[in-house]
Amino acid sequence: MVGYSAGAEFPQSSVDAESRADVLVIGGGPAGATTAITLARRGHRTILVEKDRHPRFHIGESLLPMSMPILDELGVLAEVEAKGIIKRGADFPSGSSPGYQVFRFNRSLNPTWPHAVQIRRQDLDTLLIDRARAVGVQVLEATRIEGVDLGADWIRASARGADGEPLSIAARYVVDATGRDTFLGNQLRLKRRHRRHQSAALYAHFIGVRRREGEDAGNISIYRVEDGWIWVIPLPDNITSIGLVCGPDTLRGRAGDSATFLWRTLRSVPALASRLEEAELAGHLEATGNYSYECSKIAGPRWIMVGDAGLFVDPIFSSGVHFALETARRAADVVDTVLMDPAQETALHREYAHSHRQAVKRISWFIVRFNTPVMRRLFANPRNDWRLEEAIISMLAGDFYRDGGIAWRLRLFKVIYALHCLADIPGALRGLLQLRKRRREAFDSEPALPGSV
């Protein structure tokens, strides 16, 4: 049997010995580093190319319990826990004391890990990239991939290093881990905006934000506003990450500058305003525009997308890094097998794409409806009949791929949601109008807001 790895010698023309690999991974975020670590450990010569230099700022600081075993497997869990804050749950506003409802991870349906971590992404991503180097991945930082030729016998990538010099890389397989840059999605014209949900986000680090007490000190807190939601993520050194996610029209039509608009919106929520009495901005504001999308294909002959490179959904449930790690690990299995036995590629790609899309589908229904009046009520007053609350906690913990009784309970939750809608027609209509507005914005909106303001 001739596999992609076992075939002809590496091409010689214009490619020096340093720039040949079994696998080229483009992008050094969690998805890219995890794929590279896994493949290098299995003996594949792996080059990872990252356009920035770590440590660098990135958003996505709240992790999920289901990511902890993966970080353990990668050999970085103890360091991640040491650099972060232990997160035992997620809290949402509630009318009853103490003013918020905690969904604690140790109460999930099939508890695997009782906590997650809140961590600066510059710390997480640096740990992972250092780990990649330690297991033998050739890491090229400050190097940008500019083009990939998938058509030839060998994949040929052209890159440009920090010194501006062009570089050519030959590989048998390419993994696109370029995150929201969606390198292959753009090159192959596969990227589509999410049909039903578009949002924009404005976020920053703050100092002096009042924390929850005791066991809840590491919770992520979610607050709702008229047209969106706010995250509050405690980080080490008294820093708190706070972000507003709202309709793109709301952000575009804001009165005043972004900082004034953000402060005004945060202070409009009384329960949050009281936590901000001594808070100050600790950095500059960042913005991300119209951001939900998916690629119509996430794998093809000798290429595969991992993490945000393939699709991105609203981060209300802090799912992004977990999807990055989980798809990376699954994609590494696919590439590992296909390099030895290319005949399995189509079937493995199909299975990879299907399981990922199903996992995303599991949470998308909740994301789209999260701000409707009926969903607000159900989240503020959860009930555990048929262990439904535990199933919701499993979803919040990142249990997107396994079943274990979760799927039918979430379906039952949808039925209960529908019954509540019937019992509250005005609330249901308001929810429907919100959904329609978001859908309209998805089609009317500009391509993107600036990355940094």
Ligand SMILES: Cc1cc2nc3c(=O)[nH]c(=O)nc-3n(C[C@H](O)[C@H](O)[C@H](O)COP(=O)(O)OP(=O)(O)OC[C@H]3O[C@@H](n4cnc5c(N)ncnc54)[C@H](O)[C@@H]3O)c2cc1C
């Ligand atoms: C507003 C907002 C809030 C979020 N909050 C959370 C949260 O609380 N929790 C959570 O889990 N997720 C959150 N996310 C999602 C999270 O940020 C992403 O899902 C996660 O970073 C995906 O990891 P990744 O490795 O796929 O991509 P990334 O982390 O984006 O890494 C991609 C890497 O590829 C590099 N790259 C891009 N193009 C090239 C190129 N041509 N050549 C070389 N390198 C390239 C980039 O520099 C980057 O380092 C949030 C996202 C947004 C927008």
